[in-house]
Amino acid sequence: MTNEILREGKSKKLLITEDPEVLIQYFKDDATAFNGEKKGIIESKGRVNCQISARIFKMLEEKGFLTHYRGLASDREMLVDRVDIIPLEVVIRNVVAGSLAKRFGIEEGTALAEPLQEFFLKDDDLGDPLLTRNHILAFGWATNEEMDYLAAEGLRINAVMTEFWASLGIRLVDHKLEFGRRADGTIVLADEITPDGCRLWEIGTDRKMDKDRFRRSLGKVEETYAEVCDKVSAALPL
Ligand code: UDP
Numbered sequence: 001m002t003n004e005i006l007r008e009g010k011s012k013k014l015l016i017t018e019d020p021e022v023l024i025q026y027f028k029d030d031a032t033a034f035n036g037e038k039k040g041i042i043e044s045k046g047r048v049n050c051q052i053s054a055r056i057f058k059m060l061e062e063k064g065f066l067t068h069y070r071g072l073a074s075d076r077e078m079l080v081d082r083v084d085i086i087p088l089e090v091v092i093r094n095v096v097a098g099s100l101a102k103r104f105g106i107e108e109g110t111a112l113a114e115p116l117q118e119f120f121l122k123d124d125d126l127g128d129p130l131l132t133r134n135h136i137l138a139f140g141w142a143t144n145e146e147m148d149y150l151a152a153e154g155l156r157i158n159a160v161m162t163e164f165w166a167s168l169g170i171r172l173v174d175h176k177l178e179f180g181r182r183a184d185g186t187i188v189l190a191d192e193i194t195p196d197g198c199r200l201w202e203i204g205t206d207r208k209m210d211k212d213r214f215r216r217s218l219g220k221v222e223e224t225y226a227e228v229c230d231k232v233s234a235a236l237p238l
Pocket of ligand 1: 089091097098099100128174175176196197198199211
């Protein structure tokens with residue numbers, strides 16, 4: 001029996017299961033950039049991103065972080081808690097790149113004196129606008145207490161992930177996290193942690209090992225995703 005689709009996004013589908021508390025997060029090969037303007041397929045990305053994400057979520061769970069991860073249903077399907085996604089992209093940056101470099105006219109690769117946290121509204125039609133905490137509180141997207149939690153949890157996850165990627169010879173330049181609320185209101189880390197939502201630069205060469213290979217047409221997209229997957233799989237068995 002094929003599971004009914006609850007929601008379909010650009011790179012993933014959410015499918016329902018017999019358990020109302022559990023969904024299947026199905027990872028597609030589709031790739032998009034610039035809010036959907038550039039479209040393509042990255043061969044095997046679904047499987048690779050599902051494997052990377054599952055292993056990282058499991059590691060974070062073992063370290064005591066709350067996540068939506070429940071296990072794998074197949075090589076590109078992850079079992080996850082049913083949550084209401086908070087409509088914010090929580091971006092944490094260690095090095096200047098991408099939209100930050102453009103916004104402030106500062107060269108990509110400049111190290112930040114401390115991790116920088118930014119919140120963007122998850123809304124492609126509006127181009128994911130940058131938000132202040134006041135916007136988030138005034139529009140009711142999260143409460144003050146939730147914002148304190150997201151800010152602190154984001155920094156804690158950044159510290160763990162920076163160390164993890166460094167152990168693989170990779171510098172975590174920036175990454176995007178999403179959080180969701182379980183039915184009882186508990187906030188958990190959701191979505192995915194993959195090269196689609198992180199900037200990963202090889203230590204020593206600054207070779208890009210993330211979605212910028214697709215965004216900027218740098219070539220070797222599939223090979224690089226597979227390389228990241230091999231490194232993560234070797235470090236974090238399931
Ligand atoms: N990011 C993402 N989804 C988005 C926008 C950004 O996963 O819709 C990630 C992106 O991969 C990078 C980080 O968030 O790791 C910061 O992205 P930035 O604001 O620099 O935007 P971009 O250069 O991707 O437009």
